[in-house]
Amino acid sequence: MNQPLTNEEKHRRLEDYWTIFVNSEDFDEGAFAMVYTLTADDLRAYGLSLGGDDDTCKDVIHDLFYHLYIKRKGLQGCENIWNYLFRAFRNRLLNARRKSGRFLNMEPGDQPFSVEVSVLDTLIDEEERRRLKLMVEELLAELTPRQREAVYLRYMQGLDYGEIAKLLDMNVESVRKLVHRAMVNLRHKSKMTSPLASLLILLLWGLHH
Template sequence: MLLAFLEGNNNAFSLIYDKYVDELFAYGIGLGFERETLKDAIQDTFFKFYTNKKQLNGITHPKYYLFRMLKNRLFDIYKSLNKENIVEVTDLPFLIEPSVLDELIDNEDKLTLENKIKNLLEILTDRQREAVYLRFIQEMEYEEVANLLDMTAPAARKLISRAIKRMRDENI
């Protein structure tokens, strides 16, 4: 798909957009952004993706690249809204509600799963929650999670491992 897009196939761009737009939206909601702000940021992300084809030649995972672009765009928006309280991108809270997971869960036993997931995620730190979301819901590799969270791959593995241990220890 990416190769076809880079060769000028606009239908391939549409396929990339359709494949990732909902996942990007769910990720942005998890970061705590309002829907309208998020829609604008996603539009900006795909516009930049489309217009900067030359920078995409070395990209092998468009999903990771789009997540990184969106997170950077959202951080820029966050900084512009909070000029006097500038924080690091790693300090942004990561909130994920069952409503974000609606499209990711089968309708069968949905309520039970939502409650269990919500209880599990509530015991984690924002950073752990984001790492678990990226690794297991978005199925990213540890290296991709690490890059998105601005840490090393071993640190990402350790963070996720501690999150899993914490959930197991709670016996939920």
């Protein structure tokens, strides 16, 4: 059974296939398919966390990739592919939801954002895993939507602070403070909830500091 790719490996492969896709003289269907394969599931998960339904998320992904296919020659100067795709997908999804009457009166950053925890799946048994996931998701639910989104992008997608800042239209220092406050809040609340939940929060934080 193949091991899942780490975020670093996935990003590296994406860069390689993207380069082939946008620079080939003729359309390279294989490279385009790999760009889709490497990103579609993460984009869909991000969209669901932003409150999109499954069909809308899939439609927006297909619309985004049709745009990439049509405009590929104009995308050669794109430096950070992962961030570009997440930002383009996010904007398209929120626009689609606004057109449907959702978020019409919300300020930027107030959109609902939920996170499903899938960390440590292979390290604990099924019953304990379900209990821990529920516990951590309840802790995350106490954060603001913008904090949850920043934590998701930082610790579950592996984006750096600069990438998150561009995606959320914030400056880097504000993102650092946002994530730091969120993690301090999570650590404090997890200590009162469960030693195992506290350990998971510490592990997530430690992996990226």
